[in-house]
Amino acid sequence: MIRKLLNSKKSAYYLGISLLLWVLIGFILYPALKTFYMSFNSSAGLSLVNYFEIFTSRVSMMALRNTVMLGVLTVLVCGTLGTVLAFLVNYFELKYKKIIDKLLLLPLVLPGLIIVFSFVQLYGESGLVTKTLEAIFSLNEAPYSFSGLRGILFVHAYTQYVYFYLNVSVGIKQLDQSTIDASRNLGASKLKVFTSIILPTITPALIASSIITFMTGIGSFSAPSIIGGSYKVLTTQILLSKANNFMSIAATQVVILILVSVTYLVLARGYERRKRFTPSVRATPIRPVRIKSNGLNILVHILLVLLLTLIILPIITIIVLSFVKPGTWMIDIYPREFSFENYAQIFYKTRALKPFLNSITMSTITAFFCLAIAIPASYIIVKTKSKVRALLEFLTMLPLAMPSSAIAINMINAFNKPNLFALNTVLVGLYILLPLAYFVSALPLMVRASIVSLQSLNDTYLEASKILGARRLQTFFTVVIPTIAPGITAGLLLIFIRSIGEYTISVFMYNASNQPISIAMANSIFEYDIGLAMAYGSLIVIIAVVISTIIRRLSSDK
Amino acid sequence: MSLLELRNISKNYANHPACNDISLAIDEGEFFTLLGPSGCGKTTLLRLISGLVKPDNGQIFLAKRNITELAVEKRNIGMVFQNYALFPHFNVFENVAYGLKLKKVSKKTIKAKVAEYLDLVKLTGYDNRKISELSGGEQQRVALARTLITEPSLLLLDEPFSNLDAKLRDKMRVELKSIQRRINITTVFVTHDQSEAFTLSDRIAVLNEGQCIQVGSPSKIYADPANSFVAAFVGETNLFTVQDFPFNYKIAPLSKFVSVRPQHISIQPLPSGKAGDHPGIIVDFKTNGALLEYQIKLKNQLLKVVVLNILENDQRLAIGDSVNVVINPVNIQAFVS
Ligand SMILES: Nc1ncnc2c1ncn2[C@@H]1O[C@H](COP(=O)(O)OP(=O)(O)OP(=O)(O)O)[C@@H](O)[C@H]1O
Ligand SMILES: [Mg+2]
Numbered sequence: 001m002i003r004k005l006l007n008s009k010k011s012a013y014y015l016g017i018s019l020l021l022w023v024l025i026g027f028i029l030y031p032a033l034k035t036f037y038m039s040f041n042s043s044a045g046l047s048l049v050n051y052f053e054i055f056t057s058r059v060s061m062m063a064l065r066n067t068v069m070l071g072v073l074t075v076l077v078c079g080t081l082g083t084v085l086a087f088l089v090n091y092f093e094l095k096y097k098k099i100i101d102k103l104l105l106l107p108l109v110l111p112g113l114i115i116v117f118s119f120v121q122l123y124g125e126s127g128l129v130t131k132t133l134e135a136i137f138s139l140n141e142a143p144y145s146f147s148g149l150r151g152i153l154f155v156h157a158y159t160q161y162v163y164f165y166l167n168v169s170v171g172i173k174q175l176d177q178s179t180i181d182a183s184r185n186l187g188a189s190k191l192k193v194f195t196s197i198i199l200p201t202i203t204p205a206l207i208a209s210s211i212i213t214f215m216t217g218i219g220s221f222s223a224p225s226i227i228g229g230s231y232k233v234l235t236t237q238i239l240l241s242k243a244n245n246f247m248s249i250a251a252t253q254v255v256i257l258i259l260v261s262v263t264y265l266v267l268a269r270g271y272e273r274r275k276r277f278t279p280s281v282r283a284t285p286i287r288p289v290r291i292k293s294n295g296l297n298i299l300v301h302i303l304l305v306l307l308l309t310l311i312i313l314p315i316i317t318i319i320v321l322s323f324v325k326p327g328t329w330m331i332d333i334y335p336r337e338f339s340f341e342n343y344a345q346i347f348y349k350t351r352a353l354k355p356f357l358n359s360i361t362m363s364t365i366t367a368f369f370c371l372a373i374a375i376p377a378s379y380i381i382v383k384t385k386s387k388v389r390a391l392l393e394f395l396t397m398l399p400l401a402m403p404s405s406a407i408a409i410n411m412i413n414a415f416n417k418p419n420l421f422a423l424n425t426v427l428v429g430l431y432i433l434l435p436l437a438y439f440v441s442a443l444p445l446m447v448r449a450s451i452v453s454l455q456s457l458n459d460t461y462l463e464a465s466k467i468l469g470a471r472r473l474q475t476f477f478t479v480v481i482p483t484i485a486p487g488i489t490a491g492l493l494l495i496f497i498r499s500i501g502e503y504t505i506s507v508f509m510y511n512a513s514n515q516p517i518s519i520a521m522a523n524s525i526f527e528y529d530i531g532l533a534m535a536y537g538s539l540i541v542i543i544a545v546v547i548s549t550i551i552r553r554l555s556s557d558k
Numbered sequence: 559m560s561l562l563e564l565r566n567i568s569k570n571y572a573n574h575p576a577c578n579d580i581s582l583a584i585d586e587g588e589f590f591t592l593l594g595p596s597g598c599g600k601t602t603l604l605r606l607i608s609g610l611v612k613p614d615n616g617q618i619f620l621a622k623r624n625i626t627e628l629a630v631e632k633r634n635i636g637m638v639f640q641n642y643a644l645f646p647h648f649n650v651f652e653n654v655a656y657g658l659k660l661k662k663v664s665k666k667t668i669k670a671k672v673a674e675y676l677d678l679v680k681l682t683g684y685d686n687r688k689i690s691e692l693s694g695g696e697q698q699r700v701a702l703a704r705t706l707i708t709e710p711s712l713l714l715l716d717e718p719f720s721n722l723d724a725k726l727r728d729k730m731r732v733e734l735k736s737i738q739r740r741i742n743i744t745t746v747f748v749t750h751d752q753s754e755a756f757t758l759s760d761r762i763a764v765l766n767e768g769q770c771i772q773v774g775s776p777s778k779i780y781a782d783p784a785n786s787f788v789a790a791f792v793g794e795t796n797l798f799t800v801q802d803f804p805f806n807y808k809i810a811p812l813s814k815f816v817s818v819r820p821q822h823i824s825i826q827p828l829p830s831g832k833a834g835d836h837p838g839i840i841v842d843f844k845t846n847g848a849l850l851e852y853q854i855k856l857k858n859q860l861l862k863v864v865v866l867n868i869l870e871n872d873q874r875l876a877i878g879d880s881v882n883v884v885i886n887p888v889n890i891q892a893f894v895s
Contacts, residue, residue, distance in 0.1 A: 463610050464643035466630040468657035468708060478656070482647045 024395040026421025031410035038251035050252040074217030082164025111501025118314035147229040155223040171205035219403025221504040322534035342535035355520035363499035369439040370446035378450040408508035449491025453484040567616035576602040578768040594765035636710030642701040651685035657708035675703040786815035804857035813892035820864040822889035825881040834882030
């Protein structure tokens with residue numbers, strides 16, 4: 001009887017693991033391998049023809065160079081901006097530090113697409129800021145050009161400095177005041193203190209941020225595709241190949257893009273390993289430095305106000321423009337007539353409402369997929385000694401190395417023919433493929449969140465509960481769930497926000513049945529229905545801000 | 559009548575025995591201590607009793623019933639963990655009430671019982687405190703109340719005082735003992751601190767390397783250690799191999815070790831020129847409250863000697879003085895192992 005029970009428990013466990021591996025291999029590994037295989041596929045069988053074609057094509061090589069250049073410049077620009085901000089906020093005494101910090105983190109939850117459109121409205125050729133400057137200085141043409149590399153970098157600076165800001169802030173908080181005092185005491189100059197103590201402490205943070213920024217930079221799609229103009233990068237080339245149905249060329253471009261990203265990852269990690277150090281256990285947190293010189297103080301505050309304005313301006317713009325009465329803002333610099341008509345259109349016209357509902361539904365599905373896979377996977381990774389742990393970790397983290405456009409191409413390649421993983425159906429063209437792709441791209445985030453949550457679930461809590469008389473299920477509901485729920489909910493909500501504004505994967509894969517809000521927004525822009533687009537954007541912004549507030553509550557409760 | 563009985567319990571971890579063929583019988587109402595150095599298997603034995611770990615060999619009986627295969631949650635054995643394991647997402651009341659809630663006891667009864675047990679551990683009025691808002695001693699008491707409220711037939715305590723500072727530790731010892739007496743609960747207590755074991759226990763089992771070396775009352779173990787390990791571990795002693803023993807007394811045949819407690823040695827000043835039976839030199843000296851501790855060199859061996867601090871200051875012996883060392887042969891303990 002006991003043996004039978006044990007056996008059925010064991011077979012349930014193996015069944016569970018098999019299901020997990022089926023999903024992870026079928027929807028992450030197999031699609032990636034399929035793309036890799038496709039890149040060697042040509043009319044003449046397996047060959048390097050596709051690579052040859054790309055490496056001899058001037059346009060493709062330019063796109064590759066541009067991509068690497070964009071990645072490096074993005075790292076430099078965001079690194080400078082984010083690091084300076086982190087020091088201003090954490091190293092110096094400042095008023096309203098908390099609010100400033102919250103505002104600075106805002107771009108983390110705002111979808112890139114919305115920022116791009118809002119920047120166009122502000123700094124584009126007929127943007128509000130551009131026109132205002134023209135009027136003030138009575139210029140005949142725009143004082144700057146917002147398109148091309150400069151425009152993309154401007155957008156990237158806004159959307160990605162936050163990685164550096166976050167990590168460097170954490171690094172600064174790890175600084176040990178006593179080592180700074182000691183080195184001053186030993187006669188080190190302020191500069192020496194910076195180079196010998198502060199810089200080494202934040203170096204790991206800088207490297208980690210540079211990795212994520214570089215990857216996001218070279219994988220960026222919305223900025224290059226909307227304001228890039230003639231500045232072609234790999235992601236836009238991939239869409240072009242896909243649109244022309246050159247799937248093998250698209251696959252090859254994806255492989256090259258992933259190679260670029262992995263190369264940087266390996267180089268940076270190698271450098272990091274040499275620079276790593278263990279922070280002292282009993283670090284005394286640093287005292288914020290008071291800025292003594294009055295002039296400098298004013299300068300710092302002006303700088304901050306300016307930056308904060310730059311950060312909030314796009315959000316205000318989106319909201320204000322969403323109230324512009326349709327058809328009333330044609331030639332004036334500033335809109336004059338406002339109404340709720342754009343929102344009315346979204347909520348009363350099925351055609352306009354559907355994308356909004358689609359996005360909500362698909363983001364919910366994505367969150368549930370992530371939950372269903374991330375919880376058991378991270379449980380096995382954290383709490384068992386199972387042999388599949390390393391494999392699970394590898395599979396769930398694999399999507400980190402793949403930009404959104406790569407994930408999209410992988411999914412299309414894998415599921416445009418019936419295959420076993422999809423139970424012999426063609427998923428391309430079905431509603432479910434888009435949330436599946438969102439799921440692949442969001443899974444690493446969710447797995448990380450649940451790993452952290454599960455690590456906080458100390459085994460002795462489970463033992464204590466058992467000893468007090470709780471059966472397995474009782475322990476699960478009274479101890480396990482309440483302990484891990486806040487972290488997991490926060491992870492789910494973050495994934496919900498990310499998915500609801502997702503643009504790149506959507507562009508590659510949407511169809512009439514599952515058109516998401518981001519595509520509807522882009523279409524409205526291209527149809528010059530700015531107000532409607534901005535109303536969509538405002539809805540996303542509001543959802544993002546509300547949800548991120550909830551996330552912050554959840555994580556500060558602990 | 560014995561309440562808990564362990565028969566030939568063994569548990570291996572990676573071919574290394576954490577508990578090796580341990581048999582014990584613990585009586586109803588007894589305060590029983592498992593004493594031994596770090597890594598000797600105390601926690602493992604406690605976890606075996608609780609059911610968190612299953613033995614490789616042997617049986618466990620609770621009130622004459624074989625519970626070796628019984629699930630943890632059905633044993634009705636209470637355990638207080640070293641780090642208390644209080645649920646951080648519950649407040650004090652919810653933590654203490656947890657075991658009763660599982661048993662679907664009515665709300666009214668739970669309220670009354672929680673109040674009763676919080677009173678027992680002197681935490682009345684702490685109901686709504688968060689765990690993070692409690693001191694170490696308070697957390698300890700909540701953990702005790704949470705366990706006792708389920709009225710377990712046996713209470714297991716794994717080094718419950720190791721996270722407390724010295725002063726609080728003394729206080730909690732007294733409280734624990736008085737609570738244990740009041741509700742008369744059979745208790746198995748784990749510690750590596752011999753003085754703690756001695757002040758609290760009715761009986762002690764000394765463990766070493768997974769084996770039970772000796773079981774007995776504190777005074778019996780102190781006065782009559784089973785082997786040299788127990789002699790050295792329980793209280794201070796001067797331990798020698800037979801060859802090195804610096805006194806000229808007959809030792810029982812086959813013995814390998816000899817031990818003499820510091821307080822069983824006395825020293826007498828030895829005026830220069832005079833010879834004694836066991837002449838030595840004072841090499842170190844320490845005042846320890848009411849006691850004086852001397853290190854004496856005798857035939858190239860170091861001896862520790864403790865005497866009462868009653869000598870007048872000018873008569874006190876100093877480092878470098880010659881002394882005659884005297885012991886009563888009945889206080890010499892010899893061991894074959
Ligand atoms: N889960 C386990 N896996 C492998 N080895 C273990 C495990 N638990 C205990 N051991 C080993 O068994 C031996 C006894 O460990 P145990 O924790 O019972 O010692 P202890 O007497 O409680 O020590 P301490 O006073 O340090 O708490 C040790 O050598 C330990 O390394
Ligand atoms: Mg232990």
